[in-house]
């Protein structure tokens with residue numbers, strides 16, 4: 671079997687056209703969605719992600735502001751910058767680009783963002799709402815993954831979804847969203863004893879463990895749907911956590927890297943920002 675491609679780039683482009691129209695409708699009501707991105711330090715990968723977010727906002731007609739801070743900024747200063755944005759009426763979404771320097775508590779930063787401007791969906795209140803299935807901002811990467819599966823008409827009800835990785839921003843929430851869609855969810859991670867036996871049981875395999883080509887054809891059941899959330903730079907080239915060339919011969923659907931989940935992450939951020947503007951107005 672050769673897998674069908676789950677083309678995130680294409681779906682993202684289609685969705686962004688719709689979001690652009692949504693922004694035009696808001697403009698007729700004098701509402702301009704606004705996103706503030708705080709970037710601490712000079713990490714090249716972070717700089718390039720932030721640039722991509724800015725560009726996507728511009729294309730959709732979303733007002734975006736980039737706030738750059740030096741690595742030496744104190745936690746207190748960063749928190750007061752967040753307070754300022756919480757009180758800024760032109761801002762509907764606040765995103766602090768992660769990771770942040772070690773001397774600043776990530777949890778303190780996330781908890782300072784007003785839950786109704788938390789377009790990353792990382793605030794404990796929004797995580798709690800996601801768990802109980804209430805309407806809230808969903809974390810962008812997991813949200814994008816579920817949107818891709820739905821677009822391809824992949825049935826999730828009763829299916830065995832195996833998640834590889836348990837980060838707060840991808841692994842844990844993607845499992846929760848799949849559970850909300852009535853999948854049966856197994857979490858595996860770096861300490862799982864029989865990880866490769868578990869991945870072989872998956873109807874839907876979500877890989878977000880941060881190790882290049884961690885999952886090969888032998889780890890995948892025939893006809894499985896495989897979603898690669900990994901973004902690794904190896905010899906200056908981007909590659910995922912899945913060995914694309916071998917797994918594509920076994921999976922029924924597979925996401926590429928680049929051009930898979932990444933562009934969807936940014937698209938869902940735009941969607942959350944527009945949703946926030948609509949809710950706050």
Ligand SMILES: Nc1nc(=O)c2c([nH]1)NC[C@@H]1CN(c3ccc(C(=O)N[C@@H](CCC(=O)O)C(=O)O)cc3)C=[N+]21
Pocket residue numbers: 718719722765766767768769790810811901908927928929930931932933934935936
């Ligand atoms: N508060 C916060 N929210 C985030 O959502 C967040 C974050 N911090 N920190 C870092 C990660 C990473 N992330 C990506 C988004 C888009 C691509 C993306 O568009 N990737 C392209 C390729 C990009 C390239 O060429 O480097 C692709 O996969 O096709 C990748 C990674 C958001 N993150």
